[in-house]
Amino acid sequence: MNENNIILPEPTLRRLPWYLAYLEILKGKNVENVSSTQISRALSVDASQIAKDLSFLNIKGKTRIGYEVKALIEALSDFLGFTRTHKAYVIGAGSLGKALIRDSGLSNYGLEIVAGFDVNENVISRTDLGVPLYHIDHIYDVMEENPASIAILTVPAESAQESADIAIGAGIRAIWNFTPYRVKVAEGVVMANTSIYAHLALIFNRLEALKG
Amino acid sequence: MNENNIILPEPTLRRLPWYLAYLEILKGKNVENVSSTQISRALSVDASQIAKDLSFLNIKGKTRIGYEVKALIEALSDFLGFTRTHKAYVIGAGSLGKALIRDSGLSNYGLEIVAGFDVNENVISRTDLGVPLYHIDHIYDVMEENPASIAILTVPAESAQESADIAIGAGIRAIWNFTPYRVKVAEGVVMANTSIYAHLALIFNRLEALKG
Numbered sequence: 001m002n003e004n005n006i007i008l009p010e011p012t013l014r015r016l017p018w019y020l021a022y023l024e025i026l027k028g029k030n031v032e033n034v035s036s037t038q039i040s041r042a043l044s045v046d047a048s049q050i051a052k053d054l055s056f057l058n059i060k061g062k063t064r065i066g067y068e069v070k071a072l073i074e075a076l077s078d079f080l081g082f083t084r085t086h087k088a089y090v091i092g093a094g095s096l097g098k099a100l101i102r103d104s105g106l107s108n109y110g111l112e113i114v115a116g117f118d119v120n121e122n123v124i125s126r127t128d129l130g131v132p133l134y135h136i137d138h139i140y141d142v143m144e145e146n147p148a149s150i151a152i153l154t155v156p157a158e159s160a161q162e163s164a165d166i167a168i169g170a171g172i173r174a175i176w177n178f179t180p181y182r183v184k185v186a187e188g189v190v191m192a193n194t195s196i197y198a199h200l201a202l203i204f205n206r207l208e209a210l211k212g
Numbered sequence: 213m214n215e216n217n218i219i220l221p222e223p224t225l226r227r228l229p230w231y232l233a234y235l236e237i238l239k240g241k242n243v244e245n246v247s248s249t250q251i252s253r254a255l256s257v258d259a260s261q262i263a264k265d266l267s268f269l270n271i272k273g274k275t276r277i278g279y280e281v282k283a284l285i286e287a288l289s290d291f292l293g294f295t296r297t298h299k300a301y302v303i304g305a306g307s308l309g310k311a312l313i314r315d316s317g318l319s320n321y322g323l324e325i326v327a328g329f330d331v332n333e334n335v336i337s338r339t340d341l342g343v344p345l346y347h348i349d350h351i352y353d354v355m356e357e358n359p360a361s362i363a364i365l366t367v368p369a370e371s372a373q374e375s376a377d378i379a380i381g382a383g384i385r386a387i388w389n390f391t392p393y394r395v396k397v398a399e400g401v402v403m404a405n406t407s408i409y410a411h412l413a414l415i416f417n418r419l420e421a422l423k424g
Contacts, residue, residue: 006421007417007418007421008417010414013410013413013414013417014407014410016410016413017392017407017409017410017413018392018393018394020392021369021372021391021392021393021394021409022369022393022394024369024370025369025370025393028370043394044394044396045394080412080413080416080417081412081413081416081417081419081420082409082412082413082416084416086415086416086419094317095314095315095316095317096315096317098314099311099312099314099315100311102307102310102311102314103307103308103311104307105306105307105308106408106412109409109412110412110416111412149419150415150419157233157234157236157237158236158237158240160233173419173422174415174418174419176411176415179233180229180230180232180233181230181233181234181237182230182233182234182255182256182257184256188422190414190415190418190419190422192411192414192415193411194406194408194411195226195229196318196406197229197233197294197321198225198226198228198229199388199404199405199406200292200293200294200318200321200322200323201225201228201229201292201293201294202222202225202402202404203298203362203386203388203402203404204292204293204294204296204298204322205219205220205225205292205293206219206386206402207293207298207361207362207385207386207402208293209218209219210385210400210402
C-alpha cells in the first residue's frame with residue numbers, strides 16, 4: 001500500500017471515484033477492456049486527464065486495447081483505500097448522525113463506524129442503531145478499547161469546534177465535517193468538509209434563477 | 213424574493229452558510245452586532261471577501277458597529293432559500309436514501325422530502341419512514357398529486373443516469389446527486405454533486421500520507 005503515501009491532488013481524488021463507478025457499470029455489462037477515450041466520452045473528462053489521473057496507479061493500459069476493466073477496478077478500489085477498513089466515530093447522534101450510522105453503504109467503501117457520541121442522555125440510551133453510543137466524556141476510554149482514526153462531525157454548528165478539539169485530543173487524526181461551521185484544525189490533522197447546506201443553497205439559488 | 217434571481221458564484225454560496233452558522237452561534241451568546249473583521253477572524257476568510265459576499269444581500273453594515281446579528285441571520289436565511297419550502301423526492305430508498313428521508317434536519321433548511329421512489333417492492337412496502345414510497349413507474353402520478361422540483365439521487369451508480377432522466381422527464385428541475393456516477397443533464401436543469409465517496413478517498417489518502 002506504500003504507493004498510497006503520496007498526496008494526490010484533490011481534483012484527481014474527485015475524479016478517480018467517477019472512473020471507478022463507471023468501470024463497475026462496465027463490469028456489470030461484462031465489458032472486459034476500456035480505453036481512456038471511452039471513459040472520456042462517458043464522463044466528459046478529457047482523455048489525457050484520465051491517463052494522467054490513472055498514471056498515479058501502478059497499472060498500465062495497452063495500446064489499442066486499453067485497460068483491463070477488472071484489474072483497473074481492483075487497482076482503483078485499493079488505491080483509493082476502499083478495500084481497507086478505516087474505523088470512525090460519529091460525534092453527534094442527532095438526525096444526520098443517526099442517519100450516517102444507519103447508512104450501511106459506507107462500509108462498502110472502507111468506512112466502519114464503530115461508535116457514536118453525544119451529550120444527550122436520551123440519545124445515548126438508544127440501542128437500536130447497531131453501534132454503541134457513549135457520552136462524549138468517555139471518548140478517551142472508547143479510544144483505548146476500540147480506537148478510530150476518523151471523526152464524523154454531525155453536532156450542531158455551535159458545538160462543532162469544541163467537539164473536533166475533544167476528538168483530536170483523544171487521538172482522532174481526521175475530521176469529516178458535516179456541520180455548516182468552518183472547523184479549524186492544527187496542521188497534521190486531516191480535514192474534509194461535506195457541505196450539504198452549501199449544496200442546498202446552490203440548488204435553491206439556481207432554481208430561483210431559472211424562474212428568472 | 214426577487215433578489216434571488218441572480219446567479220451567485222459557487223464560492224459565495226459555499227461561504228454564506230458558514231457566515232450563517234457563525235452568526236447563529238453569536239445569537240446564542242446574545243451578541244447583537246458583528247463586524248466583517250470579527251467574522252473574518254473567526255472563519256479565516258478575508259474581511260473584504262466577506263463584505264463582498266454580503267453585498268449581494270439587501271443589508272448594509274454600519275461603520276464602527278457592523279451588522280446587526282439578528283437582521284443578518286434573517287436576511288441570509290431568506291436569501292439562501294432556507295426559509296422557504298422546496299419539495300423533493302428521494303430516488304433510491306437504499307441505506308443512504310432512507311437515511312436522508314429520516315434526517316429531519318434538512319427541513320430546517322427548507323428541504324421537504326415528500327416522497328421516495330425505488331424499484332424494489334420490499335423497499336416500497338415499508339411504511340415506517342414517515343414519507344410514502346412508490347415504484348419509480350408512478351413518478352408521473354405522484355408529480356401530479358404532490359409535485360416536487362428537486363430529486364435527491366441515491367440509487368446505485370449503474371442506475372444513476374437513467375433515474376435522473378426519468379425524474380427530469382416527469383418534471384424535476386434539479387438533481388442532487390449523491391451517487392459516485394457523473395450524471396449528465398440538459399442545460400436548464402440544476403445539478404449539484406455531493407461526492408461523499410470522493411471525500412472518503414480524500415480522507416483515506418491524506419491519512420496514509422501522514423503515516424508516510
